[in-house]
Amino acid sequence: MELARTNNCNELDSDYIGETVVVAGWVQRTRDHGSLLFVDLRDRSGIVQLVFSTKIAEEAFKIAESLGQEDVIAVRGLIRKRPAENVNADLPTGEIEIMGEEIELLSASDTPPFLIEDGVKAGEDLRLEYRYLDLRRPEMLETVKIKHQVMQTTRKFLSDNGYWEVETPILTRSTPEGARDYLVPSRLHRGKFYALPQSPQLFKQILMASGVEKYFQIARCFRDEDLRANRQPEFTQIDIEISFPNLVDFKAEMEELIRQIFAINDIVFPNKVPSLSYQEAMDWYGSDSPDTRFGLKIRDLSAIFADSEFRVFSSTIAEGGTVRALKVKEGASFSRSQLDKLEEKVKEYGAKGLAWLAFTESEIKSPIVKFLSEEEIARLRQQLEIEQGDLVLIVASDYKTAVTSLGQLRLLLAEKLDLIPANQYNLLWIEDFPLFSYNEEEARYEAEHHPFTAPLEEDIELLEENPDQVRAAAYDLVLNGEEIGGGSLRINNKELQSKVFSLLNMSAEEAQEKFGFLLQAFEYGTPPHGGIAFGLDRIIMILSGRNSIRDVIAFPKTQRATSPMTKAPGKVSRKQLEELNLEISAEE
RNA sequence: GGGGGUGUAGCGAAGUGGCUCAACGCGCCGGCCUGUCACGCCGGAGAUCGCGGGUUCAAAUCCCGUCGCCCCCGCCA
Structure with missing residues (x-):
């Protein structure tokens, strides 16, 4: 490398105007205008714009013309203030540019399998196979x-x-x-x-x-x-x-x-x-690592339904189980298929089903309301402070299943209803x-x-x-x-x-x-x-x-615990196995 | 061990039985261009539709099997 780097890309600003510097890094992209050519040069600090012109440096321009994505270059040039109308406010270095005088191709790159930029769309297995390219992306x-x-x-x-x-x-x-x-x-x-x-x-x-x-x-x-x-x-x-x-x-x-x-x-x-x-966390959030950035706490309805005619509730309680609920504000408008999705969620965690009551303007919509007494509904309204438009979701089960399934449902609802405030950190x-x-x-x-x-x-x-x-x-x-x-x-x-x-x-x-x-x-x-x-x-x-x-993690494993880059885990030689006194048994 | 999702040019992605049925965008290659910064314009190449088998006159599309990746349950004292 003949050109010795003097500066990182991102530190160059109007203070450097008039100085000659050498920068080095990867070619992000080029914009060729015939006899004027721009190169975005990227190093780990950021990006700076290089300009090459046939009028300034014929030789450097020719090399610049042939550059492709991810070529590694070093460039000597003069820092110049950009014309006012060409300042790029999105770049920290957007007020200046480097007039390229000399360019050295340090390492040419094949066309990379995906674009080196934030918000990349490539599949994760490809990113892992070419982890060194993935890691070049600024967000990584x-x-x-x-x-x-x-x-x-x-x-x-x-x-x-x-x-x-x-x-x-x-x-x-x-x-x-x-x-x-x-x-x-x-x-x-x-x-x-x-x-x-x-x-x-x-x-x-x-x-x-x-x-x-x-x-x-x-x-x-x-x-x-x-x-x-x-x-x-x-x-x-x-x-x-x-x-x-x-x-x-x-x-x-x-x-x-x-x-x-x-x-x-x-x-x-x-x-x-x-x-x-621990007990409070389980009672209220159904988890020993509760997300307290939003409410939607789990409620205990067992006292109301211990003697209910509705056997699903009362017999569960009689067998030592419990009846727990979430009250979802404005949830009464959920569609039947939305409610089915919620039920699937609690079933994943072992609940037998999800009972629901939707308190609409005119009525209580619910598959179970006909089994509940007026007194039970009155007590429910009172305990949960029900308002018009509320939805109550109920799981009757053993304690652990009831609170964990509702706890997971709580997280799902928070996401769907956008209840989690951004930039809040609850420790x-x-x-x-x-x-x-x-x-x-x-x-x-x-x-x-x-x-x-x-x-x-x-x-x-x-x-x-x-x-x-x-x-x-x-x-x-x-x-x-x-x-x-x-x-x-x-x-x-x-x-x-x-x-x-x-x-x-x-x-x-x-x-x-x-x-x-x-x-x-x-x-x-x-x-x-x-x-x-x-x-x-x-x-x-x-x-x-x-x-x-x-x-x-710089070099993580896939879900099947493999590394697409190194291909680990890999086979070993017979000799290695023999040294270890190991034998691989035949497949069953 | 189980449930769900997904796989179509280098990348992303449309297409769910037929008659331009392999779109579109990015990238790539060639050409033009002195102020671009997602440059623009013109032209071009590139796909055994994950793999194997089957059904059919006809399969990316339907069926069976299998593999990769992702999410979840179990598991993680």
Whole structure:
């Protein structure tokens, strides 16, 4: 490269008029006017217009004429003020242009398979196959940059507050329970496997036993489960743990970290971050990560219908279920097919059906109104403060199904009715999670968070008799309906830990087999400790307004966990398999 | 494991049994053009309609199977 770059494209403005500069980058597009030719030159900073004229530089003009999209060039030229009528107000550099004097083609490009511009229409699989082209698009480079800034902000904040960044192994051992592990066969130990960490959970607790006191890591985590729009098989956590925690101070510190991260895009949260209990979140929003940017809360109608003639309601309640509802303002005008769509939604989440009552001017339209008494309708009107035009949507079911299906319906309605205010960011803590949840299939309790989560002090006495009523010293941080972080205080008391293991139906031997190294560490003086982990990718999604986690990871996987660019996962040679003592069994 | 959506030139996309039935826009190639910035004008190339099989005189279109991608349920302590 003979021409040495002196400036980025985007920094050039009228201050530079009269200077000769060298810029370098990619050809965005050319506009050829015969003997005058314009080139939009793009680098990661932005775009500047180059002008080539046969009268100024015959040689450079000839090269410029042959340029195509995405050719990489360096250009020397004089910065010139544009004539007033030719200023481009849409470009930061629109007041000036560079009169090209010399041009060097550094790397010619084939015609790219799609246009390198924001709002690209190409299918996502093509974008992933040519990820380097996709990433050139300004809106993609922007997320790459934001992620860098978030990581820098995180490191600075935590380091300034006494946290040490410590690495933990990527090759570790499989610990059953939790997500499916990615396994790595061992060459030196026939038939044995490493596992990639689902999170550094056990290691960060051992770091507390090691005297680190305040730890963090921007940690890659691996989970071999099916993918979603916000789930990748490998993702990144901001992982944090402290010893001798004061929960109030710790949470305030974590709030401050989140504030500083979101300040990168000028997003500001109120001084007081509100809290909801798990129970409140489920009751009102049908979710443990509620979106509180709009109302439409779930209501409990069980008291009204406990003795109803309408058996669907009363027998559900008699069997321990519940009748819950959403009141949709102005919803009475929904068409039958719209209502059918809503019913499909609740059915996806296990509800048997969706009952509805539309309070129109003249009447109550509803397939079930004929089964309801006047008193029931009067009480319904009163409790829900029904006004003309309202629509009431009702699910009768077991508690979990009723609130989760209505919770999902609530989100669907918010989208359809455009209830979510733009540029609003509702941050809140969810607390008082249950320590255990009951797994019907396996007929045993499971840890809601993980088996080292401490119960709330005041609930410990309930462990014996009513384990399902024990609340955990766990907390999630939720932003706009997305769980962005979660953590807990950990158990560091041997008796309590074995109590929890036994409630989880795990024998001492089994616990020893699975987590022995952690339990042993606890034998040698482990401070009380606790921590949190934030989902870095989800934070970037919200921060950059993206709907897909794939847009905030430089090289993501498809929904089938493949990489169209590298073609991973790929076959390996027979020799490799033999070294690992592995054999691929025949297809069934 | 299950439900839904989708696949037509390099990209986006119209076309749902027949007789210009493979439109249109972007991009690409050639030509013209000194003020464009989604430049404009003229001309051109480019498609085994995801793949395989079937029905039919006739299939992008109907049927069966299969594959890729996307969304969701299950799953994700």
